[in-house]
Amino acid sequence: MIWQQLQSLAGSYPLALRGLGMTVVLSLISLVLGTLLGFGLGILRTGGNRLISGLIGAWVDLIRGTPFLVQIFLIFFILPEFGIELDAFTAGIIALTNLAACFICEIVVAGIRSVPTGQVEAALASGLSRWQRMRQVVLPQAMRIVLPPLVGQYVLLIKDSSVVSAIGLTDLTRVGWLVVQRVPNGLLVFFLVGVGYFIVCYPLIMLARRLERRMGAAHGEVQL
């Protein structure tokens, strides 16, 4: 019985691999784009322009206040009404990138605000330009605060990518859903799906924990 099911599951091996590939590609693209955009937004938000930082703050709140599933539906079904035709893959990338950017923006803002004002003042006094100040003084110190939650955010992003299966993208979760229609053993099928995600996510979780510990240790040194 179980043996037969395992055999018929083995037939879905190529499909599963494609699904895992789709999950990884989706996550990787939106991770890179989201990080760049998130840092940009975070720097703009702490830039001092009231209007810009208010707008970014409002947008971040809108995204944090609504379920990701609803965001995907909005992008996939409503952007076409504005004349922007999207396939599911592009819609998924846009939704995930936007989500990642908003959360990373918050992380970056927290990091930048953690840098003591004395540092910024000293940089100003030494005649560094805005860009130099950010790149050589503020960001390197902010990174200590930013890095652990950033890695944690990547884990969330990979997990959230499973929601794009709702608009028909064949990612790992969707593959599980397809296979379970044929092999009616939900426990086994979704256990294997879970293993797939675990292999990708767990190393990142470990990395985030290590970074947190190291940052804690570094922090302790400063306090001494």
Next chain:
Amino acid sequence: MLENFSFRTIVEYLPLFGQGLITTVWLSALSFVGALIVGIVLCAMNLQRGWLFRAPAKAYIDAVRATPLLAQLYFLYFGLPRLGFVLPELVVGILALSLNSGAYVAEIIRAGILSIPRGQVEASVASGMTYVQRMRLVVLPQAFKVTIPPLLGQAIVLVKDSALLSLISVSELTRAGQLLASDRFMPAEGFLTIAAFYLLLYYCLKGLAGLSSRWLGTAGART
């Protein structure tokens, strides 16, 4: 563009949205209570000295944190009938949300308990308190203060996560939007309306988190 955006249809479907909103609220509340129970049990297991309780708790927390909620939801939805438990979708959904959020709640409570300075515990041991007295009189009241804001943050996450239950056809808020989108081909009306309702819930909980952290004098919630 959205030139034929129909407010009339939204008003017509308002009872459906209202029902969806109410379902989302009470199923999230119920799941949150479930998550608290699961979290407290997991945390108690995780704080034991021996590995017998600790190892399974840690494995469970890691497994939940490293896999998506949607996969967990399908695991229960397609898996439970296999074990002979044929439950309504709503019950499966609440179960999945409780079991998922429970792992995060366990970590929040643990962080709260571990935030109590070691000296306090040692002092209470030195004053001859029993384990229960120590927990009840020294550790928990202080840990409570630290955990409330992040717990409210977790409640926000839970409300948003409950949208996924629409995918196993639980008739909550997102499902109401989907119905409008598919019955009348009005995705804009459907999804923008539910987005507004979710924002309403979000701002309520966020306000509550802000108030609680002001009352308790702790740092704000991370949502």
